[in-house]
Amino acid sequence: MDSPFNFSNKHGHNQIKICVSGAAETGHCGLNALDKAKELGREIARQGIVLVTGATTGFPLWVAMGTKEAGGVSIGFSPAASEKEHVEVYKLPVDYMDLIIYTGFGYPGRDLLLTRSVDGVICGCGRIGTIHEFTVAFEDDKAIGIYEGPWEMGNELKEILEKSHRPNNKIVSGDDPKKLVEDILAVIKREKVAEYKTDNGGGRESVV
Secondary structure, eight states: OOOSOOOOSSSSOOOOEEEEEOOSOOTTSOTTHHHHHHHHHHHHHHTTOEEEEOSOSSHHHHHHHHHHHTTOOEEEEESSSSHHHHHHTSOOOOTTOSEEEEOOSHHHHHHHHHHHTSSEEEEOSOOHHHHHHHHHHHHTTOEEEEEOSSSSHHHHHHHHHHHHOOOOSSEEEESOHHHHHHHHHHHHHHHOOOEEEEOTTSOEEEEO
């Protein structure tokens, strides 16, 4: 069967990347939360999207498990400066990731690089770190998906939106992982740059 991942095109920039943000500790996430995380990861892989996470435990790790089970690609952005610091100081995993980028910027700086390196962000069960990644993505005008489930974060993010006094037409939500991924993908594709070509003056122009 052909791979859904588009790594062979002549430009190499058409591959969609989505960050999944979520809590490293999932005791508050409710029943079946980790199963829902894994199914989200599987759906990301099925739709040919590269998963990007904060290279952490909990919800993002289970999403990565689902992505790898479905034959997908998983990339992590670590707060640590090295693999040794990642494992020994931050106590973070190296499993279920094809590539880990060691930022050395701690959690707040990692969050900025993480969300800016992707086309969209999906927020699942989370805590304050997920809110931080959500607000950074919002300010950067990213496509955002709110993954609803047996946890509080979905309603909390919607409340933030209601009180933000900032309209945003790039946010989708839902509890069906297949539809949620399809919906955020549609938002991303509205503005995705397909290729660059040379104009008659010798410069470059984007084609969306």
